[in-house]
Amino acid sequence: MELGLAGRRALVLASTRGLGQAIAAGLAAEGALVAVSGRDPQTCAAAAAALPGATAVPGDLTVPGGAADVVRRAAAELGGLDVVVVNTGGGKPGGLLDVTEDDELTAYEAMLRPALSAARAAVPFLRQSPAGRLLFVTARSVLEASPELALSGVFRSGVAAAARSLALELAPQVLVNVLVPGQFDTGALHRFEAALVAHDAGTPEQVRQRHVAAIPLGRVGRAEEFADLAVFLCSARASYVTGSVLRVDGGAVRGY
Numbered sequence: 001m002e003l004g005l006a007g008r009r010a011l012v013l014a015s016t017r018g019l020g021q022a023i024a025a026g027l028a029a030e031g032a033l034v035a036v037s038g039r040d041p042q043t044c045a046a047a048a049a050a051l052p053g054a055t056a057v058p059g060d061l062t063v064p065g066g067a068a069d070v071v072r073r074a075a076a077e078l079g080g081l082d083v084v085v086v087n088t089g090g091g092k093p094g095g096l097l098d099v100t101e102d103d104e105l106t107a108y109e110a111m112l113r114p115a116l117s118a119a120r121a122a123v124p125f126l127r128q129s130p131a132g133r134l135l136f137v138t139a140r141s142v143l144e145a146s147p148e149l150a151l152s153g154v155f156r157s158g159v160a161a162a163a164r165s166l167a168l169e170l171a172p173q174v175l176v177n178v179l180v181p182g183q184f185d186t187g188a189l190h191r192f193e194a195a196l197v198a199h200d201a202g203t204p205e206q207v208r209q210r211h212v213a214a215i216p217l218g219r220v221g222r223a224e225e226f227a228d229l230a231v232f233l234c235s236a237r238a239s240y241v242t243g244s245v246l247r248v249d250g251g252a253v254r255g256y
Contacts, residue, residue, distance in 0.1 A: 004236030006031030008131070010083035011074040013037050013061060013118060016047040018186035019137060020087040022223035026231040028052055032083065035074035037061075061088055067114035068121035081125040083234045086115050086159075087137040090188065091151035093195040099151060111155040116162055123170065132174035133234045136163045142180055142245070144253050148196065160245060167243035175242040177233050182249025183211050184221040217250035 005027060015024040016038030028034045028051040036051065038044040041058040048056035055077050059070035075081045091107030092099055099107075119134060126132030140146065141153035142160045160178050167176035183189055193207045202210075212219060226248045232238055233246075247253055 001237065003030050003231065005234065008032045008082040009078035009080055010085070010234065011035040011037065011057070011071060011081055012085040012087065013067070013070065014087040014089065016043045018188055019181060019184060019223050019226050021047060022227035023085055023230045024054065025051060026224070026227040027083070027234065028054055030231060033078055035078055037070050037074070061114035062109050067118040071118050071121035075125045080128060081122060082129040082131055083133045084118065084122040084126060085135045085137065085230065085234070086118050088114050091155065093148055093192060094150065095147045096150040104151060107151040107155050112158045115159045119162065119166060126174045131236055134166065134174055134176045135230060135233055136160070136178045138178055138180055140180055140182055140249060140253060143247065143255065164243055171242060175238065177241060178245040179230055179233070180245060180247045180249065181226050182221060182247070182252045183215060184223055184226055186223055189220065215250040215252045219250070221248065221250055
């Protein structure tokens with residue numbers, strides 16, 4: 001299937017590792033010109049060097065104005081933007097009664113503020129594209145409450161709500177969608193499981209077994225499996241998909 005991504009200019013935020021890296025690699029494999037973004041300049045440069053035709057645009061999304069600056073610099077490097085994938089870090093694990101106000105502020109600055117800032121900065125460029133795509137990567141907590149990830153539920157849900165509004169505001173020029181990942185074999189999952197172990201939730205093996213047992217497909221996902229759907233939504237083939245929230249979780253969410 002020809003996806004029509006050859007020559008498209010794409011920025012993927014937080015794309016030096018994990019799901020973001022897999023999305024950047026998937027877009028580059030389809031011929032897109034990809035701007036790789038990450039906090040550490042050396043890591044960012046190395047990640048970009050591993051992809052054909054990619055460029056590095058380092059920046060810290062958690063500082064005020066950081067996300068918008070990355071978007072503007074990526075557009076300058078690529079001569080515009082056709083695709084922007086908004087992918088950010090997470091918050092401290094735990095329930096709402098387990099976290100502090102400082103934790104809440106840190107989570108807001110890591111998840112919601114940079115997502116909104118990046119989207120606003122991207123809109124002028126995407127509106128100039130003949131096939132503008134704005135894709136938000138959120139978390140399972142958008143659809144299903146998790147006491148272990150309460151702050152993620154609060155702020156990722158805000159990202160999803162913003163995406164739904166933007167899908168209406170930007171139609172028909174720009175298509176806006178949300179992807180909800182389940183458990184993928186990435187550093188983010190390993191860090192979450194380590195936090196559970198630290199809170200006496202069992203051994204690493206027991207924590208992983210509980211996660212796998214809750215997934216109908218019986219395994220955690222590979223980052224490339226998530227990236228496949230992300231790349232499709234950024235492509236010309238997804239020309240009638242906007243305002244949608246799509247799960248990639250092996251059937252883990254018990255609902256529709």
